[in-house]
Amino acid sequence: MPRQATKAIGNRYFEARMRAAKYNEKLLTRAGAVEYLPGVTEDSLKKYELDITRPPNVVVALMADAYNEPELRAWYCSQECPLGKDCREIPEMPPERVLIRLQNAKTGVNAVAASLSEILDDGMVDESEAKQLPQLRDELLEVRRRMDEALAVLEKLQSEPTAE
Numbered sequence: 001m002p003r004q005a006t007k008a009i010g011n012r013y014f015e016a017r018m019r020a021a022k023y024n025e026k027l028l029t030r031a032g033a034v035e036y037l038p039g040v041t042e043d044s045l046k047k048y049e050l051d052i053t054r055p056p057n058v059v060v061a062l063m064a065d066a067y068n069e070p071e072l073r074a075w076y077c078s079q080e081c082p083l084g085k086d087c088r089e090i091p092e093m094p095p096e097r098v099l100i101r102l103q104n105a106k107t108g109v110n111a112v113a114a115s116l117s118e119i120l121d122d123g124m125v126d127e128s129e130a131k132q133l134p135q136l137r138d139e140l141l142e143v144r145r146r147m148d149e150a151l152a153v154l155e156k157l158q159s160e161p162t163a164e
Contacts, residue, residue, distance in 0.1 A: 007050055012075055013063060014049040020067035027067065036066035054080055068159045070152040088145040090152050098149045105146040112139050 008014035017027050026032035030045045037045065040059055048055040055063070057076065064072040071092065077084035115136055119129040 011049050011051055012072070012079075013045075013055065013060075016063060016067045016069045016072050017049070020069065023068075033066070037062045057081065068156060070155040074148055074152070088141070088148070090145070090149050093149070095153045095157075098146075098153045101146045102150045105143045108139055109143050112136050112143075 017033055021027040026035060030042045030049070034040050034042050034045055037059065040062065044053075044055075044059075047053040048059070060072060060076040060080075064070055071090040074087060074090040077087035078089045081087070115132060119125060119132065125133075
């Protein structure tokens with residue numbers, strides 16, 4: 001059994017690979033992992049996992065697929081990508097909780113749509129209405145987050161072998 005890389009502990013890419021290794025022993029080593037990451041060398045993977053260099057977004061997408069961890073994409077967008085300021089990290093939670101959060105988001109969408117409809121009804125946005133816009137934006141971002149959580153669960157379920 002390979003020894004644990006202590007310097008990489010805490011690195012999101014390394015941690016994702018180790019979680020995936022519970023289901024695929026080849027992912028225990030970087031050499032085995034690069035077999036699932038076309039175009040990525042063992043040395044590149046080492047640099048990503050030791051925080052020496054940041055992986056390009058295409059490599060993060062490959063890792064997310066190879067490790068069956070769609071949350072890795074959202075984490076990358078919210079933490080590493082300079083364009084991802086509106087993206088939110090997807091927390092790990094049971095699929096049942098994700099479903100409940102998604103169902104509860106429906107109420108939020110309806111409330112935001114009603115408020116926005118009232119604001120836009122007269123074709124003008126007055127000062128008091130303009131003050132509401134940041135909160136409406138935040139509420140929609142939360143709905144997006146909950147939808148992303150549900151999409152991550154669906155992606156994971158699609159990748160898992162089906163029970164016969």
